[in-house]
Amino acid sequence: MSSLMQIGELARRAGVSHRTIHYYERLGLLQPAEREGAGYRYYDETALKRLQKIGNLKSLGLSLEEISGVLDLYFEDATGIKGKERVLAILKEQLARTDRQIAELGRFRADIEANIARMTRLIAEAKTT
Amino acid sequence: MSSLMQIGELARRAGVSHRTIHYYERLGLLQPAEREGAGYRYYDETALKRLQKIGNLKSLGLSLEEISGVLDLYFEDATGIKGKERVLAILKEQLARTDRQIAELGRFRADIEANIARMTRLIAEAKTT
DNA sequence: CACAAATCTCTAGTTTACGTAAGCTTACAG
DNA sequence: CTGTAAGCTTACGTAAACTAGAGATTTGTG
Numbered sequence A, B: 001m002s003s004l005m006q007i008g009e010l011a012r013r014a015g016v017s018h019r020t021i022h023y024y025e026r027l028g029l030l031q032p033a034e035r036e037g038a039g040y041r042y043y044d045e046t047a048l049k050r051l052q053k054i055g056n057l058k059s060l061g062l063s064l065e066e067i068s069g070v071l072d073l074y075f076e077d078a079t080g081i082k083g084k085e086r087v088l089a090i091l092k093e094q095l096a097r098t099d100r101q102i103a104e105l106g107r108f109r110a111d112i113e114a115n116i117a118r119m120t121r122l123i124a125e126a127k128t129t
Numbered sequence C: 001c002a003c004a005a006a007t008c009t010c011t012a013g014t015t016t017a018c019g020t021a022a023g024c025t026t027a028c029a030g
Numbered sequence D: 001c002t003g004t005a006a007g008c009t010t011a012c013g014t015a016a017a018c019t020a021g022a023g024a025t026t027t028g029t030g
Helices: A007-014 A018-026 A045-059 A064-074 A080-127 B007-014 B018-026 B045-059 B064-074 B080-127
Strands: A041-043 B041-043
Touching: A007 A018, A007 A041, A007 A045, A018 A045, A045 A064, A045 B080, A064 A080, A080 B045, A080 B080, B007 B018, B007 B041, B007 B045, B018 B045, B045 B064, B064 B080
Parallel strands: none
Antiparallel strands: none
16 A cells, blocks of 8 residues: 655645755655656655655754755665764764754743743733823 | 944854845844944944844744844833733744744654664664674 | 646746945054 | 055845746546
């Protein structure tokens, strides 16, 4: 039951346009599982996962070029110890990067909360006068 | 001692180029505290804070246009209860947005950790054979 | 088999967020 | 009072990430 889907369905499920998928394909980020006679692209579930991972990495602030450099690490089983260790190193770097971003968002969040508290107080004061 | 600074110092302290500051000014994100005779721009500390906030919001994924719509909320004391309540509503929305982003990053982080664990295991296995 | 909906390729245009270069003015150091 | 470093304005350039349009083909449905 390796049900394949066409570009339209993939686009809908991933929340991107089919243009974007074509674009990513040209950048080498994504390939259809199969290209049938007439040229229609057919994708499997991993294509969807790749698109989701691309979204994650984008929200981390990576450019598509940087993404193309690391995306396969999540899907390919590197061969040989050397390869695996290289993958491991890059994953650890990604983890650190993610932690930094989470920390920064935490600070930003605290800041917003402080502002909310201030506004709430100001409103309460204004109402009790 | 309201020591004002010129664009060069502001740019250095904020970690952006002076061209970026000019650009932000044209978008209405930032105004110099004073414009001296010949046209030199002079900035105070709040300009620096605004630039930092812009950076925060950018890393949240907001466009400069979106930023221009909310930036003042952090610096302006809205007048009147109506104004304050509007500010409060937008701040709460920002908070929710930030929380969503943090949650997504958390999931992404867990994913990376799983991959790291897998790779570590694979490497260990390969070494003990 | 007719036909609307979906895809295809290819080229060109758009938006965002700046960067570069030119030519002129201004401010301070020696 | 003369460099020279910093600023100013104006206009054009650019990289990234899409987006749109044209014109042909294909495919599922009645």
